[in-house]
Each structure stands twice: as C-alpha cells, then as structure tokens.
Amino acid sequence: MMTTEIKELFVEELNLLKKIQKYGKEHSQGELERVEKVKLLLLYRIYSNLYSSLLLTAQVLKTGKSSFFQLPIGLLLRCCFTDCLFALYIQRAVRKRVYEELELRTIEYANSMLERKEVYRDQVKSTGKILDDVFIDHLWELTMEDNFLGQLTLDDNLEELTVIKQSKQQLKDEGFSRVKSVMTKDVVNFLIRIPELEKEATRLLHYYKYFSQYEHFSENGQGDVLSSSKKDGNDNIHLSSAIRALSAGVEIVMNNHGK
Secondary structure, rough: OOOHHHHHHHHHHHHHHHHHHHHHHOOOOOHHHHHHHHHHHHHHHHHHHHHHHHHHHHHHHOOOOOHHHHHHHHHHHHHHHHHHHHHHHHEEEEEEEHHHHHHHHHHHHHHHHOOOOOHHHHHHOOOOOOOOOOHHHHHHHHHHHHHHHHOOEOOOOOOOOEEEEHHHHHHHHHOOOOOOOHHHHHHHHHHHHOHHHHHHHHHHHHHHHHHHHOOOEEEOOOOOOOOOOOOOOOOOOOOHHHHHHHHHHHHHHHHHHOO
C-alpha cells in the first residue's frame, strides 16, 4: 500500500470508530430490549477489533511495513464483518427465531468452555497456589455452574453430580427448531432476500469471505494476501473500500431499531 492509501485507511477506520462511540454513548444497555442489548454488544466487539486494527494501521504509517501488519488487520476485520452481518440478522429475523438463536449460541459457548479446563488450570497455577488438577477441575465446574447452569446439564449417573454438555437430542426435546447455530452463509442468504439489504449484505459477505482466507496458510501467500515480500505492499485489495463497506453495514445496524 502507498502512504496515501494507508492514511486513507486510517481516516476511514477512525471515522467509523467515532460513529460507533457516539452511538454507544447515546444508548444505555439497561434501558434496551434484549435484541437491542445484543446489538450493542456486537457493536462493542466491532469497535474493539476495529480499534486494534487502527493501532496496527498506525504502525504501518510509522514503519512502512504494510505486508507485515496486513495479516493481523485482515483477521480483525473478518470478525468485524461477521458481527455486522449477525447484528443485521437479529434485527430482521422474527423474534422467536432470534431468541432461539441467542440461546443456541450461549449453549454452544458453554459447551465449548466446559472443555477448556486445561486453560483454567494454567490460570490457577499462575497464582502460585499449589492445587492438584482434580481440585482445580472441580473449581472449574463450579464456575461453569454459576455462569451457565441453564445452558448445561447434570450427569447423575456418577456418585457426584457432574456438569456435562447439552446434547442435540436434549435440544430437540426442548423444542428447538435447530440444534446448531446459524452459519454466516445462511445469515447472508436470509438478508439478501430483503430488497433494501441485498446490496450491502452482498458486499459484507464478499469482504467476510475474502478476509476469511487470512486464517489459512499457503506457501504462496498468507491466505488471500498477495503481498510480495520483495516489494512491500503489492496486494489485491483496497482496504479503505473494505472499511467503507463495513461502515455502511454498521450504519444500517445503528439506524434499524429491530424493524
């Protein structure tokens, strides 16, 4: 990227950050309906990732090493586009489907967290306290019970009650129409059927799919990043345009109050 393009990217990122910040200050979570609260949380996630991207862009301006920083910038932007698409989805889908989706995502989150005991062990051991793994695992289960008891279940086949995942069959028995949260491609398929959202949703999808390639390794490039190591900045994307596409989607999210 040329210096002028990097400066343009910095300005676009900063402008969008200011818009989100202004919106956040004008809306209090305590006064919002559930979907609006979730929307605000998603905007906060976009703000956090975009702010990190801005800091990296500042380093590009300082060092001139656009290829070095473009990979982490792309990974951060991928999250922004995903969250923007989901925010649009929860505003337009019928409330019953939205509430079910939010419950499913919380259940999936709890199920995944239940398997992260090893990470928790390291966190506890970092405090210097001498505790065996069995006791730490017990503390972890108690923590999960406190935070996700409604999303988990109990295994009473053991001598002691143990927190375990909710199964797909349990979800079916509880009346869920789906047993897995909606994928981004399905979110987009829903959004593009709404005439006034078709254009923006399609643009958001293309950038989401582009930046998704950044997660994959290739000897010929970092995902879809074609930056040359010999000539820094030789790539096939105009990042400022990506931010403008994200900004257009975010503005729809902020101006669409669950319609």
